[in-house]
Amino acid sequence: MTMLADLLASVFDRRRVRPVSARQSGGTLAELAHELVGGAGEASGLATAAAILSGYAALDDAGKGAFFRMLAVEMNIDPDKVREALDIYETTPSKDTYRDFATAAEPPRQELIRRLNRVPGATGALVRMRADLLRLGRGEPDLEALDLDFRHLLASWFNRGFLVLRPISWESPAHVLEKIIAYEAVHAIDSWDDLRRRLEPADRRCFAFFHPAMPDEPLIFVEVALMRGIAQSIQTLLAEDREVRPAEEADTAVFYSISNCQPGLAGISFGSSLIK
Amino acid sequence: MTMLADLLASVFDRRRVRPVSARQSGGTLAELAHELVGGAGEASGLATAAAILSGYAALDDAGKGAFFRMLAVEMNIDPDKVREALDIYETTPSKDTYRDFATAAEPPRQELIRRLNRVPGATGALVRMRADLLRLGRGEPDLEALDLDFRHLLASWFNRGFLVLRPISWESPAHVLEKIIAYEAVHAIDSWDDLRRRLEPADRRCFAFFHPAMPDEPLIFVEVALMRGIAQSIQTLLAEDREVRPAEEADTAVFYSISNCQPGLAGISFGSSLIK
Amino acid sequence: MTMLADLLASVFDRRRVRPVSARQSGGTLAELAHELVGGAGEASGLATAAAILSGYAALDDAGKGAFFRMLAVEMNIDPDKVREALDIYETTPSKDTYRDFATAAEPPRQELIRRLNRVPGATGALVRMRADLLRLGRGEPDLEALDLDFRHLLASWFNRGFLVLRPISWESPAHVLEKIIAYEAVHAIDSWDDLRRRLEPADRRCFAFFHPAMPDEPLIFVEVALMRGIAQSIQTLLAEDREVRPAEEADTAVFYSISNCQPGLAGISFGSSLIK
Amino acid sequence: MTMLADLLASVFDRRRVRPVSARQSGGTLAELAHELVGGAGEASGLATAAAILSGYAALDDAGKGAFFRMLAVEMNIDPDKVREALDIYETTPSKDTYRDFATAAEPPRQELIRRLNRVPGATGALVRMRADLLRLGRGEPDLEALDLDFRHLLASWFNRGFLVLRPISWESPAHVLEKIIAYEAVHAIDSWDDLRRRLEPADRRCFAFFHPAMPDEPLIFVEVALMRGIAQSIQTLLAEDREVRPAEEADTAVFYSISNCQPGLAGISFGSSLIK
Secondary structure (H helix, E strand, C coil): CHHHHHHHHHHHHCCCCCCCCCCCCCCCHHHHHHHHHHCCCHHHHHHHHHHHHHHHHCCCHHHHHHHHHHHHHHCCCCHHHHHHHHHHHHHCCCHHHHHHHHHHHCCHHHHHHHHHCCCCCHHHHHHHHHHHHHHHHCCCHHHHHHHHHHHHHHHHHCCHHHCEEEECCCCCEHHHHHHHHHHCCCCCCCCHHHHHHHHCCCCEEEEEEEECCECCCCCEEEEEEEECCCCCCHHHHHCCCCCCCCHHHCCEEEEEEEEECCHHHCCCHHHHHHHC | CHHHHHHHHHHHHCCCCCCCCCCCCCCCHHHHHHHHHHCCCHHHHHHHHHHHHHHHHCCCHHHHHHHHHHHHHHCCCCHHHHHHHHHHHHHCCCHHHHHHHHHHHCCHHHHHHHHHCCCCCHHHHHHHHHHHHHHHHCCCHHHHHHHHHHHHHHHHHCCHHHCEEEECCCCCEHHHHHHHHHHCCCCCCCCHHHHHHHHCCCCEEEEEEEECCECCCCCEEEEEEEECCCCCCHHHHHCCCCCCCCHHHCCEEEEEEEEECCHHHCCCHHHHHHHC | CHHHHHHHHHHHHCCCCCCCCCCCCCCCHHHHHHHHHHCCCHHHHHHHHHHHHHHHHCCCHHHHHHHHHHHHHHCCCCHHHHHHHHHHHHHCCCHHHHHHHHHHHCCHHHHHHHHHCCCCCHHHHHHHHHHHHHHHHCCCHHHHHHHHHHHHHHHHHCCHHHCEEEECCCCCEHHHHHHHHHHCCCCCCCCHHHHHHHHCCCCEEEEEEEECCECCCCCEEEEEEEECCCCCCHHHHHCCCCCCCCHHHCCEEEEEEEEECCHHHCCCHHHHHHHC | CHHHHHHHHHHHHCCCCCCCCCCCCCCCHHHHHHHHHHCCCHHHHHHHHHHHHHHHHCCCHHHHHHHHHHHHHHCCCCHHHHHHHHHHHHHCCCHHHHHHHHHHHCCHHHHHHHHHCCCCCHHHHHHHHHHHHHHHHCCCHHHHHHHHHHHHHHHHHCCHHHCEEEECCCCCEHHHHHHHHHHCCCCCCCCHHHHHHHHCCCCEEEEEEEECCECCCCCEEEEEEEECCCCCCHHHHHCCCCCCCCHHHCCEEEEEEEEECCHHHCCCHHHHHHHC
16 A cells, blocks of 8 residues: 555645655665665655665765665675576576576666665666766776666666657756756857857757656757758857858758766767767 | 767658568568667667567467567577676676676566667557567466566566656546546446546546656556545445535545556556555 | 735735625625726725626626616716817827827726726636627617627637637547537537547547637637548538548548637627638 | 638648738838728738738838828827717617717727737737837827827736736746846846846745737746845845745745836836836
8 A cells, every 4th residue: 555655645745755864764874775675665665765865965975985885795696596596497497486587686786776766856866876886986896887787777767768859949948958058068158148049040959858757957969050061160150150041041950069968877878879 | 870860860850760561671570579689770770679569569469479489488598698607707706797697697588678668659569568468478487487577677667756646637638538437447437427527526536647658648547535524335425416525625535446557567566556 | 016916916825816795895796897997906906806707697697687787878988078078189189188088988898898807717707798798688779789899809809819729639638628519519519439530530630719818718619521532421521430541641621510619709700700 | 711711721831921021012001001901801911910010020210100100190080970970879879870989989090900910929019019109109199199099909908817927937948038137127137147046046936927929028027035034135135145045934025126028018007006
């Protein structure tokens, strides 16, 4: 009946799950993580997951590194158990023996990440967590292996079929546009006026991919210039005093800038294939 | 550059990927499936994936059974390779050896399902595919094991954090409401008038969970009666001539009916925990 | 400062203006009407206007007739004043003398109707009021003259430039679709299944005009059949077992039914020109 | 059948009415105006109306003044006709004699303005036209009288019941926000950062009224500071380094700035009563 309680809460109280801080809950993040993976109850699980996310957000880099190392070591696969389950499955293949193998072969930290993701708004937090991991884990084999699990789950969740392509224009919300300014990686945008020059003219276009669980966060965006013939240089293209042409006259679309907005999604195929 | 091509197509042509029929493409579904899992190119991959989905949809039950058996057998794990990769990882743990193990321990059919899901609209098709599998696979250990892979991926994709709770009312679109009529499993809805009696009065509510990739398909819904005191019977509650009361007077919310709409999501936790 | 109070109320309390019943307010509808036209304050005016609308809605036909006769007689132009203001304007044309003439030449009931319209949701109530007037006023010259004032204002408010054309489909809200069923005047719609046959097939279309102040009320709608060649009869067109064709094959659009939904907007040009 | 043609055009072609330039159409604006008021056909009327609006927009101030003077003189009431119609109505009151009087007592330029308003997007153009008139007509009695007709119609169309109150926030579209920057009349907004300081903090609010026919144009907006106690000065309130407080702690809402955005709506009651 736990989902019902969740639903009741969502519907009638509109109260968000109140994250218990790690200290209040009397447990370290490691204890909470083991409790979340071990636990069955979904409702208490949500509170535990929220506590882990807020506890994590309050950590400094040293604390984050320790948290990642705990995941890498304590929540890794157990090779003996994998081997044992594999032998049994090979000898007597069945639904049950296959499930036991699959469970043993997947490190518990994957299930942990999936359960963290049940908290409303968690997807963005997990993307930022992976950005931390990439930054802090460089050169540490355990943390690099841990990153493969993050990457595996994020690639599944940020599957092309779940992404939505939306035009970005001068009519887009300001809090999305300011991210375009911040994330433009190729040809920096100086000001709102500069942004406007790239969005508003009839011969300019901009598009971004979004994920439904992060509706205000562009994942990747491209800037397009519709032209007649080929631009001689990117400077011509971005010049303040250039002449704007009607879109109908264009015969060429120049994708002059492509920016990945989420460091935490680096290497996820939708990004790499677009950037390469 | 393949994603760019995809983006260009989405943006300027608004042409959907044209599924090549299995016959046209000169390959059986099995060949296409191996091609999709093996292939690297995302753009040609999309066309292959679309061809598999449309080819599958045209199959009869015998054909579907054969397709599932192919997945179960030809796209299963290879125990020897798992063992070998595990040994190497255990001896020399690193990012690369962990990746090799993870790749070997996951059956290729999981990657196949993820790649099929890149096609716009594929998520619903995969849910229906699993409904077929549950129906056709009963008692066949190989197919039951295959179902665990479907279930694993769907549980990850239909994670509570991705679902959206929406009120269903007499102002909801008719094509959604007709699904409420069709799926109500507890107290059948006879007609549009009957539906209206459950949605429109001030002391009635209905809510459903939706997934962003299937925006018109309720996944599960509950019907609620706001009451003063406890209903004596469900008949009283559904009586045509009952007196409607203002919602403010209510002190009790009776969840009198909960229906799971998608047989292909049976056993996925969001559903089971709500129904139990 | 009255609008500020209104704004504050709208924003922070979300309380609708509470209509004082005619009795409570200690005045007859006639007294309230004179008070509303005479009054200057916008905030007290809103309460008075709401009291008139709710008081009117509670009247029976005899009461409504009396109310209309009061408007027709007590709130008519005063020919002597018109003549006097006209003479002064003709002799010494100026902004002030023109304003005095325009005020005298417009019967006070027009200003009354405009002030009633300030209440949120009043536009629909005024359209229904005119439907009553058309029904009750037939053959009574005073009431027919009064109707010209209603018609004049409604024609100005339901100006083509303010109307919005929206497609009606099987994805439209049920509470709008039930109005399509109710209002179809040419070829009656028997049931929701019948409605669905007119909306859902690929070779059928339906469109309606809406006014922003009555967003759930279609004003007029047309049903369209896309065909190849000309239908032999309307029966062929509506047959349950007819073959549906892809829209691309069509070379003809048959507008087979046009229905005006609002008796209170009869004679307003958007309607008459469409129906003739 | 003209509306049908209009509907067909709207639906299937999505072509906007193509304005014929005054020159192309071989007529002066005055001729076109007389043609529009005299004409019966709605479809040709739309093209004429669009031609007048685009012709007007291309005029310089001298041309606009001449256009207004033409309206003031050639499209004014004819006192003799008013007198005559009034006498007949007084002697034999009936629907027909009342209509004849009402027609005679209303200057034809009012009907002209209403017919111009049928063109999609015309409402904003008419508001700008009145702004020109206010600017150019000062001190000319004929033009001031003409303004009363504009004002009369705009007051009817921008009736409080038709306006929509919308919150303005940092999530609002940039092209609306830039108008807030441009129109702020009390405490100038220097930059996008300054704007953000007034919209984004938890203890700041902004609201604007919009008309459905000008959905991107705020008509009037207020800026609000939620506070505990009373601000000592407006400088304290706008200080860059002030401390933001949670909205729940506030016990006072200070409306520190109210700006009218549309010079063409000056004197329309919704604005004047709010500003006074």
